[in-house]
Amino acid sequence: MSSGTCLDSHQDGLITSCPWDPRIKGQFFHQTAFSIPLTRVKGFINDIKSLVKIEPKSLCALERSNGVLIRYVTSSSAFLGKEEKALDFDLTYYRSKDEPLTPRLYEDFIEEIEQMGIFKYNALPHWGKNRNLAFDGVIRKYKNANTFLKVKERFDPLGLFSTEWTNQILGLKGNVTIVKEGCALEGLCVCSDDAHCAPKKGYLCRPGKVYTKARVCTHICYGSxxxxxxxxxxxxxxxxxxxxxxxxxxxxxxxxxxxxxxxxxxxxxxxxxxxxxxxxxxxxxxxxxxxxxxxxxxxxxxxxxxxxxxxxxxxxxxxxxxxxxxxxxxxxxxxxxxxxxxxxxxx
Known part of the structure; x- marks a missing residue:
């Protein structure tokens, strides 16, 4: 968050400041949020349990920043709404303010959970709390996407309410993926090359440990x-x-x-x-x-x-x-x- 009512609180030495108030050294984190259909949640949670068996401390990367927030959401008739009852997962984790390309704690485990939810379990991403990779081809997940685009064109033929970003996530123009050195650390891409991670720091692109189709930045001691x-x-x-x-x-x-x-x-x-x-x-x-x-x-x-x-x-x-x-x-x-x-x- 960047604002809130507590920013307008009385001048009391910032005693009542928000945790995210830029005037104090408070919390600094990123959130990845997506909804998985209730019928598939059990499989997703079991896969996470399998990851935890591999490294019991892996979820500490989330727990130290408020953990995983879970809530039930119902289906909606909105063209881009939830098409069936689902469980919403909010993954909250630390992100370096000064050096965003710094690998995170248990980088590979959190990336695998993210890709597991988005790709394996076909989760619908939160439109605001996500990184680029979650929106790659996202419009194809909505059965009423074409209807939405027709209504959009009818009410906004000049694209006054469109941006480069909305055109990308709606599949109209361009792509949300940005491939460059270190892109996977920021979620701008799914790594396909070691350079997309942080090879100088020992983080290389490797398959997931449970969801092997995932490609994550894994800390490797001495290469292959x-x-x-x-x-x-x-x-x-x-x-x-x-x-x-x-x-x-x-x-x-x-x-x-x-x-x-x-x-x-x-x-x-x-x-x-x-x-x-x-x-x-x-x-x-x-x-x-x-x-x-x-x-x-x-x-x-x-x-x-x-x-x-x-x-x-x-x-x-x-x-x-x-x-x-x-x-x-x-x-x-x-x-x-x-x-x-x-x-x-x-x-």
């Missing part, structure tokens, strides 16, 4: 893959960076972010996982257990040397090595980071 063949000759040839849905060695999907898979140094198909018997170990390491221990030691020492700079930049993350012994995993978890004598410990 890192080649470490030069670090550990004849032992490992690639590291596969998996998304946050990977479940490794019984770890929670919410905490398992990165998987390092042992790959045969010579022969075999590229990227195919191999047992430790396939590696070329020095003759003085005969037993399988000793081979496992040596592989773990080399991985910890050499890999941490390479990744140390990256890890230091992620103060909220910590790293732990573990694995089912035929493969070795590097797991990133939120917590404190401690590196001591080449060992990485999590507590």
């Amino acid at each position: 893959s890192v080649n470490v063949s030069s670090l550990i000759p004849n032992f490992f040839s690639t590291i596969s960076i998996l998304n946050s849905r990977s479940v490794m060695n019984g770890a929670s999907p919410a905490h398992s972010l990165v998987s390092t898979t042992a790959v045969a140094g010579g022969g075999g198909s590229s990227g195919a996982a191999a047992g430790l018997d396939d590696f070329h170990f020095p003759p003085d390491i005969p037993s399988m257990q000793e081979r496992k221990d040596e592989a773990m030691r080399v991985l910890k020492a050499d890999l941490m040397t390479e990744l140390d700079k990256e890890v230091k930049s992620l103060e909220e993350d910590s790293w732990m090595f573990e694995g089912p012994r035929s493969r070795i995993h590097l797991i990133s978890r939120r917590g404190n980071f401690l590196k001591k004598g080449g060992e990485v410990k999590l507590w």
